Amino acid sequence: MVDRYLLRYFLAVIDQGNFSKAAASCNVSQPTLSAGIAKLETLLGRPLFIRTNRRVELTAAAVDLAGHARRIEAEFAAAERAVQxxxxxxxxxxxxxxxxxxxxxxxxxxxxxxxxxxxxxxxxxxxxxxxxxxxxxxxxxxxxxxLRGDSRLPAERLLTEGYALAMAATHRLADRDMIDGAELAGEPMIVRRHCELLSDTSRYFTARGVRPFFPARVTSDDRALRLVRAGLGVTVMPESFHAPGVVRPRLADFGFTRDxxxxxxxxxxxxxxxxxxxxxxxxxxxxxxxxxxxxxxx
CATH class of the missing domain: 3.40.190.10 (Periplasmic binding protein-like II)
Incomplete structure (x- = not known):
């Protein structure tokens, strides 16, 4: 009989891409997870992963098992919710x-x-x-x-918004409604490390000869806004973000949006x-x- 925890280990390896990250997501040590995968392979009588130094590849047996395992895990979760x-x-x-x-x-x-x-x-x-x-x-x-449009899951769009600069209200360009990226040459910029447009934003400024100094790299939008307000630098954020002392001029030819x-x-x-x-x-x-x-x- 295949225990549920073995299927959870199996799905974690698929979702995380390697054994160490999978173990962390399951809150177990890597040897424990590896032993669980080995046990599952023994029970099934077929290898599930091709292990290399850089990544883990799925065997044909793993591909066949993945869909069944996800449905079983979803049913387990549904049963738990029903009882609770x-x-x-x-x-x-x-x-x-x-x-x-x-x-x-x-x-x-x-x-x-x-x-x-x-x-x-x-x-x-x-x-x-x-x-x-x-x-x-x-x-x-x-x-x-x-919403990306390529998900297998049901979705409902609620709004579409664009992106704009965020800069201190005391900034020399703060009274402008639209700013060209090239005008920000020499301006320090705060990196929002979790931004879904990080690569696109970098290419936008690089194409305009702007290679800024990054005084801060953050994963908190609240912290980014506070640093902007303090005058440490400017950043690019979705237009729905606002804070006292921060203005949101548009960035010329930056037509990206998010659903x-x-x-x-x-x-x-x-x-x-x-x-x-x-x-x-x-x-x-x-x-x-x-x-x-x-x-x-x-």
Whole structure:
């Protein structure tokens, strides 16, 4: 009999790409995970991975097993939720992309509190890939994230927004509505390491001869805004980010946008869209002022 933990180890190796990262994601040591994979291969009588120094490749047997393993894991998760729901209030597990403005989530939490509903919401922050993996495994019900159009999961777009500069209100160019990238030559820039457009932004400035000094590399948008306000440098952010003392002029010929919406786990499906906690989230986003971004259908 194949134990559930063996399938979880197997899926973790596929999702993470190597044994060390897979072990970390499962909260076990690498030798423990390796022993589990070896046991699974013995039970199945076929090798699952081709191990090299640089990466792990799937065998044909692993490809065949992957779909079955994901469905089994999703069913396990669904069974656990069904048992738990009998003794506890309904819980919606909501993933939130790290580059979603914290102000949105603050407003959402306040509306949840004021709604007086019986549902509980578990917020899980992560990167795009992390959220997609959790949805596929059945560890999340729905995620507020960037929609790429190539996901196998059901999705609903809520808004499309562009990107703009963020600079201190005291900056020499702060009174401009539009700034050409070349005008920022010599300006220090703050790197948002989690930015989904990091490579595109770098190419944009390099093409204009701008090779700035980077005084800070951050993974927090709140910290980025505070450093911008302090005058440490400028940065590029989605247009929905705002802070006192920070202005948001547009960047000439920088036409990138991102689609923000809901990505649903296969086990939950679109039915989770009708849960009160998710309706509150959708209503919140749809009611926000149109400021630099367009809502669905616009």
């Amino acid at each position: 729901s009998a003794a506890a209030p309904a819980t919606v597990r909501l993933g939130v992309l790290g580059s979603i403005p914290a102000a949105w989530i603050e407003d959402y939490a306040a509306r949840l509190r004021d709604s007086g509903g019986g549902e509980r919401v578990e917020l899980v922050e992560g990167r795009e890939r992390e959220l997609a993996e959790r949805l596929a495994r059945g560890n999340l019900d729905v995620a507020l994230t960037i 923000i919406g809901l990505l649903f786990g296969e086990h939950a499906g679109r039915a989770v869209r009708d849960r009160p906690a998710i309706r509150i989230l959708v209503d919140l986003i749809e009611s926000r002022p149109v400021d630099g971004f367009a809502r669905r259908g616009v």
